[in-house]
Amino acid sequence: xxxxxxxxxxxxxxxxxxxxxxxxxxxxxxxxxxxxxxxxxxxxxxxxxxxxxxxxxxxxxxxxxxxxxxxxxxxxxxxxxxxxxxxxxxxxxxxxxxxxxxxxxxxxxxxxxxxxxxxxxxxxxxxxxxxxxxxxxxxxxxxxxxxxxxxxxxxxxxxxxxxxxxxxxxxxxxxxxxxxxxxxxxxxxxxxxxxxxxxxxxxxxxxxxxxxxxxxxxxxxxxxxxxxxxxxxxxxxxxxxxxxxxxxxxxxxxxxxxxxxxxxxxxxxxxxxxxxxxxxxxxxxxxxxxxxxxxxxxxxxxxxxxxxxxxxxxxxxxxxxxxxxxxxxxxxxxxxxxxxxxxxxxxxxxxxxxxxxxxxxxxxxxxxxxxxxxxxxxxxxxxxxxxxxxxxxxxxxxxxxxxxxxxxxxxxxxxxxxxxxxxxxxxxxxxxxxxxxxxxxxxxxxxxxxxxxxxxxxxxxxxxxxxxxxxxxxxxxxxxxxxxxxxxxxxxxxxxxxxxxxxxxxxxxxxxxxxxxxxxxxxxxxxxxxxxxxxxxxxxxxxxxxxxxxxxxxxxxxxxxxxxxxxxxxxxxxxxxxxxxxxxxxxxx
Numbered sequence: 130x131x132x133x134x135x136x137x138x139x140x141x142x143x144x145x146x147x148x149x150x151x152x153x154x155x156x157x158x159x160x161x162x163x164x165x166x167x168x169x170x171x172x173x174x175x176x177x178x179x180x181x182x183x184x185x186x187x188x189x190x191x192x193x194x195x196x197x198x199x200x201x202x203x204x205x206x207x208x209x210x211x212x213x214x215x216x217x218x219x220x221x222x223x224x225x226x227x228x229x230x231x232x233x234x235x236x237x238x239x240x241x242x243x244x245x246x247x248x249x250x251x252x253x254x255x256x257x258x259x260x261x262x263x264x265x266x267x268x269x270x271x272x273x274x275x276x277x278x279x280x281x282x283x284x285x286x287x288x289x290x291x292x293x294x295x296x297x298x299x300x301x302x303x304x305x306x307x308x309x310x311x312x313x314x315x316x317x318x319x320x321x322x323x324x325x326x327x328x329x330x331x332x333x334x335x336x337x338x339x340x341x342x343x344x345x346x347x348x349x350x351x352x353x354x355x356x357x358x359x360x361x362x363x364x365x366x367x368x369x370x371x372x373x374x375x376x377x378x379x380x381x382x383x384x385x386x387x388x389x390x391x392x393x394x395x396x397x398x399x400x401x402x403x404x405x406x407x408x409x410x411x412x413x414x415x416x417x418x419x420x421x422x423x424x425x426x427x428x429x430x431x432x433x434x435x436x437x438x439x440x441x442x443x444x445x446x447x448x449x450x451x452x453x454x455x456x457x458x459x460x461x462x463x464x465x466x467x468x469x470x471x472x473x474x475x476x477x478x479x480x481x482x483x484x485x486x487x488x489x490x491x492x493x494x495x496x497x498x499x500x501x502x503x504x505x506x507x508x509x510x511x512x513x514x515x516x517x518x519x520x521x522x523x524x525x526x527x528x529x530x531x532x533x534x535x536x537x538x539x540x541x542x543x544x545x546x547x548x549x550x551x552x553x554x555x556x557x558x559x560x561x562x563x564x565x566x567x568x569x570x571x572x573x574x575x576x577x578x579x580x581x582x583x584x585x586x587x588x589x590x591x592x593x594x595x596x597x598x599x600x601x602x603x604x605x606x607x608x609x610x611x612x613x614x615x616x617x618x619x620x621x622x623x624x625x626x627x628x629x630x631x632x633x634x635x636x637x638x639x640x641x642x643x644x645x646x647x648x649x650x651x652x653x654x655x656x657x658x659x660x661x662x663x664x665x666x667x668x669x670x671x672x673x674x675x676x677x678x679x680x681x682x683x684x685x686x687x688x689x690x691x692x693x694x695x696x697x698x699x700x701x702x703x704x705x706x707x708x709x710x711x712x713x714x715x716x717x718x
Contacts (some may be wrong), residue, residue: 169237202305318398
């Protein structure tokens, strides 16, 4: 859709669009007002109950894990026990206030945005979807929010604290704190908070009107000229809503600056401790003001200048750090040469959602799980233990997702992909279309490094099979000893490298498993595997796992497309009825 040419055409287009947008906005507001109280009560009451019930356990287990941590020294343990009491005391209040605000925002905004999405291009019966979308889905979503919050407070929290308790000290030396520099660090942290918070707040408040007017100017200019976000019909409602909500975004930016200033100022304590100098901490407090000022100028496209001095606060500032800092806080290329605002979205660069990689893993897990059962590598006991969250179920709960992730990396390495190739062999996560999410970067970059290492290893089929089974069974050392995972590489060095790859991949998978939505979706995946096995065994209550069958060494690497796997399986089911499991698996592979 080309933007209208000329002022009169642009004005007429804007006049025709305005009633349409106002009607959708009113409908979304009505749905939000009706559903907001219900979802507010569900989320608030559910989260409040979880916080209150688990609060004693959180208090006890936090102190217990800190005191039993092997990598912390006695003085550091004592200091942490004193300091940790502050966030633990504020946790109920923060959690309840966050639930109140989050529940109200979720109940009001989700129906509002769903109303605008209902008129997107390619949707049929838009009137029905405008009314229905965002109603029952919002109610179900509120229960999912409570469930995910429960998973974070129970599973993710205790998993992280168990790692703190069991993890050994690096290089045999535990972490300890130097008491000599502790008073200076406390003084610098307090001064940083007292200086940086009010000054940064004043700087942010000074630039807030400029941010408000400049944002409105850009949005109204785009709206009248049908440029930028208003170019395509699918984006018009959201861009129009952005005009109304822009003041809230500006207020949010101001509040975000105020909150960030607390941590920026308090970080002076870390500088003093690291540099063993109170003077360096005072220099950091002043330099932080300049850093924030220059960074906000870049964000708002203002002249590059700051009235605050910027002294050095590191004794040994490497040249690379200096150049990196200069690059970070000088005007980026995106500000010097902004992208064209009239580019059509007909052929857009697809920006993937943060859950695309996780979706691919969950799609492949049932397929690989059935194969593992037929191989005898996964037993009924593993599945039952995984359902019960027992440590012995790690082969399924951690090993199987890590195995699927490894197959994705192997597939990407063989295809010479610049990123990560997903299960459909078409979608690819690269540095350009990756989700713009800092949390996602924590996992993407290590996975890309592992993929490059796998590609550099140039693994044979036997080595791929060995690494795959090593990843699957490494969580259960006893099973790893008695299972036939193939011959290890002849070179001890390569064997150590494969072992390190497996260890890192399992660590990344364990970190991903702590993500709020992982446990809920993993339970659905385990249920799917169990149901498929029950159907294959004629609906029996217990799984009569078939004995292992001979396969080629690359059998694990061949099942890479879940859609083709399902279609093949369904065709065999329709043609052969209740044919035994072994025959179907042989034909599929």
